[in-house]
Structures are given as C-alpha cells and as structure tokens.
Amino acid sequence: MYRSSVRRKNIILVILMVILVGMAIGYSALSSYLTINGTSNITSDFKVVFTNIQEGTMNSATTVQKSFEGTSVTFQVKLDKPGSNAEYIVTVQNQGKLDAYLESIEGIDEANNKAPTYITFSVKDLSVNEKLGVGESKTFKVIVSYNMAATEIPEESKQLTLTLNYSQDTGATLPDVVGTFEEPVIKDGLIPVMYDAEGNTIKANQDGYWYNYEAKEWANAVAVTSDSRETYQSAPAGTSIEEDDVLAYYVWIPRYRYKLWNVDGVSDEQEIEIQFETTSTTKANGTQNGEWLTHPAFTFGGEEIPGFWFGKFEMTGTGEAPTVKPNLISLTNQDIATAFNTIQSMSSETYGLTQYDSHMIKNMEWGAVAYLTNSKYGRCTGGVCEEVWINNVNTGTGETNNGIQWGPSITGCSGETVSAGVKNNMTACEAGRDYKQEGVKASTTNNIYGIYDMSGGAWERTMAAIASPEGTFQSASSGFSEQPDSKYFDLYPNNIESTDFSKGNLGDATKEVRKKEGTNANGWYNDYGYFPYTSSGPWFSRGGGASTGAADGLFYVDISNGLANFNASIRAVLTP
Numbered sequence: 001m002y003r004s005s006v007r008r009k010n011i012i013l014v015i016l017m018v019i020l021v022g023m024a025i026g027y028s029a030l031s032s033y034l035t036i037n038g039t040s041n042i043t044s045d046f047k048v049v050f051t052n053i054q055e056g057t058m059n060s061a062t063t064v065q066k067s068f069e070g071t072s073v074t075f076q077v078k079l080d081k082p083g084s085n086a087e088y089i090v091t092v093q094n095q096g097k098l099d100a101y102l103e104s105i106e107g108i109d110e111a112n113n114k115a116p117t118y119i120t121f122s123v124k125d126l127s128v129n130e131k132l133g134v135g136e137s138k139t140f141k142v143i144v145s146y147n148m149a150a151t152e153i154p155e156e157s158k159q160l161t162l163t164l165n166y167s168q169d170t171g172a173t174l175p176d177v178v179g180t181f182e183e184p185v186i187k188d189g190l191i192p193v194m195y196d197a198e199g200n201t202i203k204a205n206q207d208g209y210w211y212n213y214e215a216k217e218w219a220n221a222v223a224v225t226s227d228s229r230e231t232y233q234s235a236p237a238g239t240s241i242e243e244d245d246v247l248a249y250y251v252w253i254p255r256y257r258y259k260l261w262n263v264d265g266v267s268d269e270q271e272i273e274i275q276f277e278t279t280s281t282t283k284a285n286g287t288q289n290g291e292w293l294t295h296p297a298f299t300f301g302g303e304e305i306p307g308f309w310f311g312k313f314e315m316t317g318t319g320e321a322p323t324v325k326p327n328l329i330s331l332t333n334q335d336i337a338t339a340f341n342t343i344q345s346m347s348s349e350t351y352g353l354t355q356y357d358s359h360m361i362k363n364m365e366w367g368a369v370a371y372l373t374n375s376k377y378g379r380c381t382g383g384v385c386e387e388v389w390i391n392n393v394n395t396g397t398g399e400t401n402n403g404i405q406w407g408p409s410i411t412g413c414s415g416e417t418v419s420a421g422v423k424n425n426m427t428a429c430e431a432g433r434d435y436k437q438e439g440v441k442a443s444t445t446n447n448i449y450g451i452y453d454m455s456g457g458a459w460e461r462t463m464a465a466i467a468s469p470e471g472t473f474q475s476a477s478s479g480f481s482e483q484p485d486s487k488y489f490d491l492y493p494n495n496i497e498s499t500d501f502s503k504g505n506l507g508d509a510t511k512e513v514r515k516k517e518g519t520n521a522n523g524w525y526n527d528y529g530y531f532p533y534t535s536s537g538p539w540f541s542r543g544g545g546a547s548t549g550a551a552d553g554l555f556y557v558d559i560s561n562g563l564a565n566f567n568a569s570i571r572a573v574l575t576p
Helices: 108-112 226-234 336-344 363-373 438-442
Strands: 010-022 029-039 048-059 061-069 072-079 085-094 100-106 119-124 137-146 158-168 191-195 201-203 220-224 246-254 256-259 274-276 292-294 307-311 357-360 459-466 490-492 539-542 557-560 572-575
Touching: 048 061, 048 072, 048 137, 061 085, 072 085, 072 137, 100 108, 108 119, 108 158, 119 158, 220 226, 246 363, 246 572, 307 363, 336 357, 336 459, 357 459, 363 459, 363 539, 459 557
Parallel strands: 459 490
Antiparallel strands: 010 029, 010 158, 029 072, 048 085, 061 072, 085 137, 100 158, 119 137, 191 201, 191 220, 220 246, 246 307, 256 274, 256 292, 307 572, 357 572, 459 539, 539 557
16 A cells, blocks of 8 residues: 555546537538547656547548647547447556556536437546556547437537546555446357437447447347358448347347435435446445445346346237337237246347346346436436326227227337327337337337337236245246246235235335325326236236327336236346
C-alpha cells in the first residue's frame, strides 16, 4: 500500500461533442464535434494521456477530422440520416509513476436526456473503478447514434460534456467495477443482426457496432435454416438475411443489478435504476429499499450467467417445427408440459443452437425483461416512462359460441393506442402497425430493436406455479407428472387470495410493482393482477391478451391451470 503521506492526484478528461444541424434535401446532415480535453497538473509522477484514436464501425457516417495530443482528443463526424452511427476507438495510457483508477464517468445521462433525444451518446468498454497501472493502456469506444426511428429534422444543436475522472490508486480496496456490459454470447449458428432504415434484417459486425443500450438499441440475433447457415456465417457484415431463412429472432438481456425501491409495500410507476455487471463482479445481495440486488434471473441452476437471449416475439410455427417470427399466428393450444418440450427441442442442429439451453420462460426471466424495459435503457427517458402499447389482434371471432372466440394473436402487431380495444377476425396486423412500422410502439424499446407481444397478444404462460397447501408441487392440468428441474421452474409458496402478492419474489415483477392493495386492478399502469391461489389455477400467466385492453401490460399477472388453450401462448429463452 502507498504511504498515507502521498498526496492525492487526479486528471479530469472531458469529452465535448456538439451536434450541428445542416439542412439538406431529405434527412439532415449532422456534424458532430467531439473533443476530449484534460485539465490537470500533469507531472512525471502522475501522467494519464491519450495515445491513439481511430475509427471503429461507421454506418452512414464520415469522419471530417480527428486528432489527439496529450490530454485532448478531437473528432468531427458527419451523420447522414436516421440509423447512422459513428464509433471511435480511443486509447488512454498511464505514462506516470503512480497507479491510477477511473473514479467517475459523468455526463452521459444528462446529455441523452436533452433534446433532440433521438441523438444519443455512449461510452463502451470503460467502467468506474477500473485500474490503470503504470505503463498500462486502456482502449474504449465513444459512440454517437442517430436513432433510426427519428422522423424529425433536428432544429437545434446538442452538446455532450463527458467527464472521465482518473485518480491516483493509493492501494486502498476499491468497490467492484460496475457498469461493465457483458457482451452478447454468440456461438453455434446464432447470427448477430441489425436492421436497415426500412426494417430489413442485415448481418451485423460482431466485432463492431451492432447494439447500443444507451440508445435503446438492444442486441439482436437470429437462428437460420441449416441450408443457409454456413452461407450467412461466412458472409460479410451488411448482408441481407432473407426472412424465409430465419427460424427465430432473439434479443440479448445483459446481466444487471437494480436498486430496490419497494421491498414490501406499494409504489407508483417510476424509472427502475439499473447497473450492468459481469459474472466476475461480486453479486449484490440487497434486501432493503435503497440497496442493490443482482437480478435473480442471472443465476441459472446455480450458475452465474452473463445474460440470456429472449424470444423477440411469442412462439410461432407448430409444435413439431416451432419458430419465433413476426407477422405470424402465435403458437397456442398446448398444455404447459408440451409447450416446454416444444421449446427445448430448439436446442438442436436444426436451429444451430446445440450449445444453448433452450427453455420456456420463467417468471423471473419475464421480470428481468420488464425491469430493463422500465429503465433508461427501455421506455424511460429523463425519468419519464412510457407504457408499452398493446398487441390487440385476435384471430378469433370475439363472439361467444361462434367459432373460436379468443384465438391466437399475430406476432409483432400494435394497436392504434396504448390500450386499444380488441380487433377480431384478423389475419394480419392492421395496415401500418406491424413490427417494422407503428408496431414499434408495442416494443420494449419503442423501436425495432426491442421485444414485442409483452402487452396483449396471447396470454403467456410461464414456468412458475404456487405449491399446494402441503407445500408440494401441483401439476393441475399442465401435463407434468412431476416437478420440473428447479433451474427451469419457479415454485412459490401456497397462496389463498388473488389480491395477496406477499408471496411474490424480488425481481419477478409481481409484488414490487403493486400500486394498490386489496384489489386486482393493482399493478403499475393499472395492469390487473391475479396472483395464483389455491381454489384456482396454480400456474402464472403474464402480459394479458388481445381482448383485455387497459388491464394488459408488462406487469399483468394472471392465473392458469396449465391446460391447452387457443389464446394461451409461450415464449422461448436461450441460456448460453
């Protein structure tokens, strides 16, 4: 440890980026001026400086100028249109005689919350409390994105002032590094993808820019047919992926911790505070409000996992050939055991997913997606959160005793309002309301990079149920002859009242998101909640259905006996 007489030294590096608007025919051109300025008394003892800058992935973006000298780095880049992004790789080196560490990163949230909000900034591969020893170098990325969903021409400039505060490492024990993002796990036949301005699926550059959670662009990937897999794996980034070749779409949910706000009580809608973390970070085990908790969904069968791939849409296809695709009838009419086996069959060479554990969602995994959605990385901006819109499409008649009243939904659709009334006898999304167009309002990110069908659509059963009064597993009509493996199944204590959410778990989006007691209209955004209870079905169902209107949503909880039903669907998860 350094002697206590050593005086603390620090260096503050400031990134200044100004967006200037140039009016042009079509989309405006954006000129981004990014400057990193150091303000410190650098000596031979304490000297942290920039040593390199180079372009990373450039998508419809052109570098006008870049330079670096000592504690200053300057970029100027032109962004051509919505969907453009620019990535710069910066190297910082400790050339002094004292070890250093990154004490703080400041300014990203403040800048992103300012108008125009569809211009966003992010820093990648740089985390608070990371050490920078003598002679060591660190590379990180600075990214500016022009959201592809933007429909306006910017009328004002935007500035980012990002402060990186490096301080002397005195040898004292530092808190764990937090904020580090676990990279999406791509193996087997999974292909990383992005979407062009028209919403078409294209192969992404796995080693470059293909997601940005600060910009609410979650990582996406697809499984493709065995006949086309080798072709796409060897194809360059930017290659269009034909929809007929896609078997399943997935979205990466990275490992994170969240700040507890309502351990035991009620609360109003609010932004959920989230910090990304890695499997090497000490787990947060908070139990009280204000403490941090590593989300339980990232412990799978006793193993700590970096994240998981979540089905982008409700299941489609058939029990013999399941898929996860948009604009198709959701797969329904299976009991839970059959549905579970259907999804497990996707861990096969047919899908190129033999190195993943394909399974049906648990309550806790639904909760992990719901909390990420209700954070700054999903539907919240500047502390203001917007509810996910309903998928109100019903392929049934909507009429009692006239065919199938409540049938499957069509995946990836959105109603014309957040809680639109049901549309019956549908064979497709309403015109202009599919996942590429206005349907993005029903996405967890309000753009094409999110997850769909989590409000409305078909009711989604989860691998979760309450125990019998004796505390044992009860199958009901699920088709299971015995309790499933605990890594695939959440077992809750017995419950006797549908309005009693005290048996809910932290992280599962049940009791923490109650805003009223003693009523079933008790969830955030007035989502209904029926906690499974003894005299009803023991299994959990989430999200609501196409016909449920304002009661639907991320925080909707319902009961199920596990029986096959025409309006009860499922969701797939891949654990790496």
